[in-house]
Amino acid sequence: MRFSIEKYLKEKRTAIDSTLNRLLHSPRKYPPIIHQAMRYAVFGKGKRLRPILLIAAAEACGGKASDVLPAACAIEMIHTYSLIHDDLPAIDDDDYRRGKLSCHRKFGEAMAILAGDALLTRAFEVLSQMKASKNGALQAEVISHVARAIGTEGMLGGQVEDIRFLSSPGQAQRKKRVAYIHSHKTGALINVALKVGAILVGASRGELKALDKYGTSFGLAFQITDDILDKKEKREITYPRIYGLKGSREKVKSLVRNAKTELNIFGQKGRLLKELIDYFVQSRI
Numbered sequence: 001m002r003f004s005i006e007k008y009l010k011e012k013r014t015a016i017d018s019t020l021n022r023l024l025h026s027p028r029k030y031p032p033i034i035h036q037a038m039r040y041a042v043f044g045k046g047k048r049l050r051p052i053l054l055i056a057a058a059e060a061c062g063g064k065a066s067d068v069l070p071a072a073c074a075i076e077m078i079h080t081y082s083l084i085h086d087d088l089p090a091i092d093d094d095d096y097r098r099g100k101l102s103c104h105r106k107f108g109e110a111m112a113i114l115a116g117d118a119l120l121t122r123a124f125e126v127l128s129q130m131k132a133s134k135n136g137a138l139q140a141e142v143i144s145h146v147a148r149a150i151g152t153e154g155m156l157g158g159q160v161e162d163i164r165f166l167s168s169p170g171q172a173q174r175k176k177r178v179a180y181i182h183s184h185k186t187g188a189l190i191n192v193a194l195k196v197g198a199i200l201v202g203a204s205r206g207e208l209k210a211l212d213k214y215g216t217s218f219g220l221a222f223q224i225t226d227d228i229l230d231k232k233e234k235r236e237i238t239y240p241r242i243y244g245l246k247g248s249r250e251k252v253k254s255l256v257r258n259a260k261t262e263l264n265i266f267g268q269k270g271r272l273l274k275e276l277i278d279y280f281v282q283s284r285i
Helices: 005-023 032-042 049-060 065-086 103-107 109-129 138-150 155-167 171-200 205-229 239-280
Strands: none
Touching: 005 049, 005 065, 005 239, 032 065, 032 103, 032 109, 049 065, 049 171, 049 205, 049 239, 065 109, 065 138, 065 155, 065 171, 103 109, 109 138, 138 155, 138 171, 155 171, 171 205, 171 239, 205 239
C-alpha cells in the first residue's frame, strides 16, 4: 500500500488531540475559567508539528507512537503556552491565532497569562509522570533537555532577542541576530521534540546526533519559510528582508538537503522524517 503523508498526519493529529483531551483538566473543573482558557488555546487549528516530529523520531528509532504520546502532548502544551504569551500586547500584539481570537482577546490578558503559565506547569507534570519505554531513569534526562530548550538558552532567549532586535546596529550584527532568534525561538523546541522522542525509545548516540543536526536544519528552514510566506510584514526581523527572497529560498533548499542527508543513518525508517520536512517546508515555497 502506498504511503500517504496526509493520512499519517491526520491519524497522528487525532491521537494527539485525544490524548490532550485526556491530559487536560475538564472545562468544568474549578476554577472553570482557567481550564476553559487552556483548552481554547490548545484546541485550535494547529499543525501539531512538534508532537508529530517527536512521534516520528521515536518511530525512526524503533519505537511506537503509543510509547511517547504523553511526551508529545507535553511538548504541544509548551508550544501553546509560548503562542499565548507571544500574542500578548506587550510582545507581538496579535488578535488572532489558529483561526480564531487569540487567548487574551477571548479571555482577557490576565487570564491568558495564567493559561500560558498553567499549560507550561501541566506539561512538566505530564513529563514527570510518564515512563520511558526502555529505561525509566531517562525521565529526568528528558525533563532536563526540555527545560533547557525552552529557557534562556533556548526558546525564551530567542524571544528576548526577538523583542530587542530592532535596536540592533549594522547589517552584519543583524544577520547574526536573526539566525540566533530563529534557531532559538523556533528551532529549540523543534529540536528537543525530536530528541525527546528518540531518547524515550532508547536511541543510540549516533541516532541522537543525526536527529540533532536534522532538527537544527528543520527548525531554521521552517522559520525562514514562514518569513517568506508572511504577508503581514509587521516587523523587520525576517530572512527575506535581510537576505532577499532568492537568498532565503536558496537557504531553505540547502537546509532541507542537509537535513535529509543526516537521516541516512536510519535507512528506510528515516523516510517519514524526510517526507515531513518536504511537507512542512519544501512544498510551501
